[in-house]
Amino acid sequence: MTALLEIKNLQTEFKTEDGIVRAVDDVTLSVRAGEVLGLVGESGSGKTVTALSILRLIEKPGAIVGGSIRFDGRDVLALAEKDLTELRGDRISMIFQQPKVCLNPVLTVGQQIAEVFLRHRSMEKKDALDQSVELLRSVGIPSPETKVSAYPHELSGGQAQRVMIAIALALTPRILIADEPTTALDVTIQAQIIELLRKLCETTDTALIIVTHDLGVIAEIADRVAVMYAGQIVEEASVEELFDTPQHPYTVGLMQSMPTLGDRRQRLNMIPGSVPRPFHMPVGCRFSPRCRARVEHGLEKCLTDPPALTGETRKLRCWLEGKE
Amino acid sequence: MTDASETAIIAPEKIEAPQRSNFSKGLRRLLRHPSGQVGGVVILFLVLCTIGGQAILPYDPLDIDPIKRLRPPSAEHWFGTDELGRDLFSRILYGSRYTLMIGLVSTSIAAAGGIVLGLLAGGGGKLADMVIMRFVDVLLAFPYILLLLAVIAILGPSLWTAMIAVGVGGIPGYARLVRGEVLALREAEYVEAMRALGGGHLRILFGTILPNILSPLVIFASFTIPLTVLAAAALSFLGLGAQPPLPEWGSMLVDARTFLRTAWWVVAAPGVAIFISILGMNLFGNALRDVLDPKGQR
Amino acid sequence: MEVLMGSYIIRRLLMMIPIIFGILLITFLIKALIPTDAVTALFSGTVTEDKAAEAIAQIRAKYDLDKPWYQQFVIYVGNVLQGDLGESIRTRQPVMDEIGYRYVNTLILTAAALFIAILVGLVTGIISAYYKDTWLDVTSMSVGMMGISMPAFFFGFVLIFIFSVQLRWLPVIGRGNFESLILPAVTLGFIEAAALSRITRSSMLDVLSREYIRAARAKGLSETFILFKHALPNALLSILTIIGLQIGNLLGGAFIIEVIFGWHGIGELAVKAIQWRDFTITQAVILISAGTYVLINLVVDVLYTWVDPRVRYD
Numbered sequence: 001m002t003a004l005l006e007i008k009n010l011q012t013e014f015k016t017e018d019g020i021v022r023a024v025d026d027v028t029l030s031v032r033a034g035e036v037l038g039l040v041g042e043s044g045s046g047k048t049v050t051a052l053s054i055l056r057l058i059e060k061p062g063a064i065v066g067g068s069i070r071f072d073g074r075d076v077l078a079l080a081e082k083d084l085t086e087l088r089g090d091r092i093s094m095i096f097q098q099p100k101v102c103l104n105p106v107l108t109v110g111q112q113i114a115e116v117f118l119r120h121r122s123m124e125k126k127d128a129l130d131q132s133v134e135l136l137r138s139v140g141i142p143s144p145e146t147k148v149s150a151y152p153h154e155l156s157g158g159q160a161q162r163v164m165i166a167i168a169l170a171l172t173p174r175i176l177i178a179d180e181p182t183t184a185l186d187v188t189i190q191a192q193i194i195e196l197l198r199k200l201c202e203t204t205d206t207a208l209i210i211v212t213h214d215l216g217v218i219a220e221i222a223d224r225v226a227v228m229y230a231g232q233i234v235e236e237a238s239v240e241e242l243f244d245t246p247q248h249p250y251t252v253g254l255m256q257s258m259p260t261l262g263d264r265r266q267r268l269n270m271i272p273g274s275v276p277r278p279f280h281m282p283v284g285c286r287f288s289p290r291c292r293a294r295v296e297h298g299l300e301k302c303l304t305d306p307p308a309l310t311g312e313t314r315k316l317r318c319w320l321e322g323k324e
Numbered sequence: 325m326t327d328a329s330e331t332a333i334i335a336p337e338k339i340e341a342p343q344r345s346n347f348s349k350g351l352r353r354l355l356r357h358p359s360g361q362v363g364g365v366v367i368l369f370l371v372l373c374t375i376g377g378q379a380i381l382p383y384d385p386l387d388i389d390p391i392k393r394l395r396p397p398s399a400e401h402w403f404g405t406d407e408l409g410r411d412l413f414s415r416i417l418y419g420s421r422y423t424l425m426i427g428l429v430s431t432s433i434a435a436a437g438g439i440v441l442g443l444l445a446g447g448g449g450k451l452a453d454m455v456i457m458r459f460v461d462v463l464l465a466f467p468y469i470l471l472l473l474a475v476i477a478i479l480g481p482s483l484w485t486a487m488i489a490v491g492v493g494g495i496p497g498y499a500r501l502v503r504g505e506v507l508a509l510r511e512a513e514y515v516e517a518m519r520a521l522g523g524g525h526l527r528i529l530f531g532t533i534l535p536n537i538l539s540p541l542v543i544f545a546s547f548t549i550p551l552t553v554l555a556a557a558a559l560s561f562l563g564l565g566a567q568p569p570l571p572e573w574g575s576m577l578v579d580a581r582t583f584l585r586t587a588w589w590v591v592a593a594p595g596v597a598i599f600i601s602i603l604g605m606n607l608f609g610n611a612l613r614d615v616l617d618p619k620g621q622r
Numbered sequence: 623m624e625v626l627m628g629s630y631i632i633r634r635l636l637m638m639i640p641i642i643f644g645i646l647l648i649t650f651l652i653k654a655l656i657p658t659d660a661v662t663a664l665f666s667g668t669v670t671e672d673k674a675a676e677a678i679a680q681i682r683a684k685y686d687l688d689k690p691w692y693q694q695f696v697i698y699v700g701n702v703l704q705g706d707l708g709e710s711i712r713t714r715q716p717v718m719d720e721i722g723y724r725y726v727n728t729l730i731l732t733a734a735a736l737f738i739a740i741l742v743g744l745v746t747g748i749i750s751a752y753y754k755d756t757w758l759d760v761t762s763m764s765v766g767m768m769g770i771s772m773p774a775f776f777f778g779f780v781l782i783f784i785f786s787v788q789l790r791w792l793p794v795i796g797r798g799n800f801e802s803l804i805l806p807a808v809t810l811g812f813i814e815a816a817a818l819s820r821i822t823r824s825s826m827l828d829v830l831s832r833e834y835i836r837a838a839r840a841k842g843l844s845e846t847f848i849l850f851k852h853a854l855p856n857a858l859l860s861i862l863t864i865i866g867l868q869i870g871n872l873l874g875g876a877f878i879i880e881v882i883f884g885w886h887g888i889g890e891l892a893v894k895a896i897q898w899r900d901f902t903i904t905q906a907v908i909l910i911s912a913g914t915y916v917l918i919n920l921v922v923d924v925l926y927t928w929v930d931p932r933v934r935y936d
Contacts, residue, residue, distance in 0.1 A: 603768060
């Protein structure tokens with residue numbers, strides 16, 4: 001199967017007062033039509049920046065400085081502003097972490113949904129609003145006829161995210177990027193939203209890229225998973241393979257720090273140390289200072305030479321490969 | 325919030341450079357800041373003119389010479405002479421002391437009054453808060469210039485009453501700021517600790533809270549000092565502040581309209597002097613805010 | 623919803639009562655606190671001593687200056703509530719006669735200046751924010767910085783020098799017609815535009831960095847659409863509050879501008895009155911201006927609740 005979205009060697013940087021921070025360094029990923037790709041990592045691992053880069057939503061002082069992004073045969077990074085905006089919200093759409101602040105406080109829910117129809121489908125305003133009501137119904141908003149003229153502050157967090165999903169899926173895009181869609185929500189709402197996303201994407205054959213730090217979410221919804229650490233992908237595999245036989249020591253650590261069901265008290269942070277600071281990136285493998293496996297195997301190479309991401313369907317960025 | 329706050333950019337605490345001494349670092353950044361440099365030079369010049377006094381002036385600023393009336397700028401009189409033949413350059417240089425004095429005196433009155441009221445309102449009881457804030461609200465209900473006029477109407481026009489008026493006019497702003505900061509700080513840990521240790525109420529207010537709100541106070545002052553000087557100059561211009569023959573820049577413009585047609589330099593000299601001084605203060609304030617509160621700007 | 627808004631307005635009106643009381647007290651003090659009685663000042667040196675004393679006593683009685691201060695205050699408030707602001711000490715004419723038309727003139731000047739300030743300030747502020755850090759932004763911000771540093775009275779003279787003395791396009795001195803309104807309104811308007819431009823820029827930048835703007839971009843909306851439909855309405859909410867406060871500056875600024883351009887407004891009158899020590903007029907002008915300002919801020923507040931959906935439904 002050919003890939004719908006192909007990201008190759010993506011590099012995204014931010015200029016700061018103290019120098020340039022490369023938040024995404026050499027990320028290569030592909031997404032097939034209809035599949036669910038999980039992008040997992042800690043805060044600051046570059047997963048959100050990767051997601052934003054796909055739609056070129058990186059704002060100054062940030063910039064995509066290298067690599068390529070191809071969607072449906074088109075070079076996204078070379079698109080003119082006008083063509084890019086035609087893509088956004090229509091063929092590729094995105095939802096964000098904090099739904100309540102992603103809705104414009106002075107516009108009604110209906111206006112904010114209808115907008116995409118008016119922009120991309122040149123529909124009549126009345127038809128667009130009628131469609132909006134239907135959309136609200138399909139994402140499970142109670143009494144959509146009245147909620148369509150509500151303002152965002154009248155919605156709960158879960159409802160706001162449902163509205164965001166309605167906007168994102170309004171035009172049945174090929175890809176939906178969901179950046180931590182449940183993190184800001186109540187635990188009880190989280191599962192509902194994930195289920196809604198799964199169901200809607202399945203029925204419309206929309207590919208879903210779900211960005212999260214929560215392996216539970218990944219296990220529930222993803223087909224394939226890419227694990228990010230310090231701006232790089234360190235492991236990529238199908239969801240079964242990853243959970244059955246995690247190979248990268250970092251992935252292993254993540255799994256171990258995941259709370260097992262019914263035993264939430266035993267949530268231990270199994271990975272010693274913390275994410276490297278941008279200006280103090282280790283020379284070799286970026287995970288090496290925190291890596292227990294490296295010490296156990298007595299590998300010196302990890303400290304001096306950066307490992308490459310290797311493998312075909314199952315990819316790994318580690319010198320330990322095959323040593324176990 | 326740890327995970328929720330993760331957005332596109334790596335959290336700022338992770339990219340902060342190692343801390344040097346805060347004060348020297350701040351001072352260095354202030355001196356490297358282009359608008360800080362320009363503003364600093366202007367303020368330094370005002371200070372030097374004030375310290376230099378009469379000794380640095382080519383002529384006596386009050387010396388009348390009927391023969392040399394309204395001479396245009398020349399090598400002899402750089403800024404020309406006024407209607408009484410006084411050397412404008414000397415008068416301008418000498419006038420810088422009034423600008424500094426107004427800035428210092430008025431701001432001291434405003435800050436002192438505002439700090440005391442604000443501390444009492446924020447740290448005193450409910451009743452004190454209500455009474456003080458009602459008073460502040462009433463003062464704020466007057467357009468700024470009108471409040472000054474009210475004070476001057478009561479005290480009568482002079483340089484000192486103008487400075488007092490401008491100072492009083494500034495009190496409500498400081499009071500509001502200080503009260504807000506006190507309320508925000510009151511529950512802070514070290515204040516709680518002081519209270520637990522049995523610190524007196526006033527001692528906590530003035531000894532512990534006040535030093536901790538200096539930074540917002542300095543930022544606020546950087547906004548208000550130029551406004552203060554501008555207002556006092558305006559009062560003098562209206563004939564309600566410094567009175568002739570005092571070479572105060574605003575009062576030098578009282579009869580300006582008469583000279584626009586015949587001797588523009590009589591108007592230009594004090595006008596430009598005020599403009600450059602205020603500009604310098606604003607530029608310096610800008611730099612100061614950048615240094616003290618980098619997040620607040622851009 | 624209407625009921626809620628109505629009750630908000632009533633609450634807001636009730637909150638004004640102590641403020642108005644405070645304003646009355648302060649304006650009353652203008653006349654009560656003067657070191658020498660205005661009357662004495664008026665007669666000193668003009669007539670012989672005993673005649674003066676007699677006349678003074680008469681006038682003191684007439685203006686209730688012989689009563690204790692709290693009675694005077696009650697009388698003062700009573701008179702004000704009946705629309706009687708007293709007689710000018712100097713001309714013996716009712717103050718209202720003098721103030722009436724001047725008040726209108728001041729309002730005209732203030733309104734014209736406000737219009738210019740909003741037009742220039744909003745446009746340059748939006749442009750600056752949109753083209754942040756380009757030469758357009760830098761230029762506009764530099765001019766703005768000069769604007770907030772420029773004394774209104776000097777700027778007025780500069781404009782008179784250029785347009786009246788050199789180019790002879792406009793009259794130097796006011797005649798109350800439209801032509802003579804241009805320069806004072808432009809002077810006052812541009813000075814306020816400088817401050818408004820900076821505020822507009824910073825609130826636009828604040829709004830443009832919000833998440834809902836990024837979400838709007840993700841929808842594929844065009845930058846101009848986002849700017850005017852998504853960012854501007856939000857920025858205007860905070861700008862509106864500032865404009866309410868700026869009207870105070872405009873009113874005060876008008877006082878200075880009126881003196882420069884000989885515009886016959888209440889400001890020009892107040893400045894003269896202070897010099898003449900005609901405290902009734904001073905008192906009346908300050909009372910009316912403060913009242914106007916309070917009223918304008920009330921209107922802005924109500925307007926705010928009307929345009930901001932978050933307040934509207936609270």
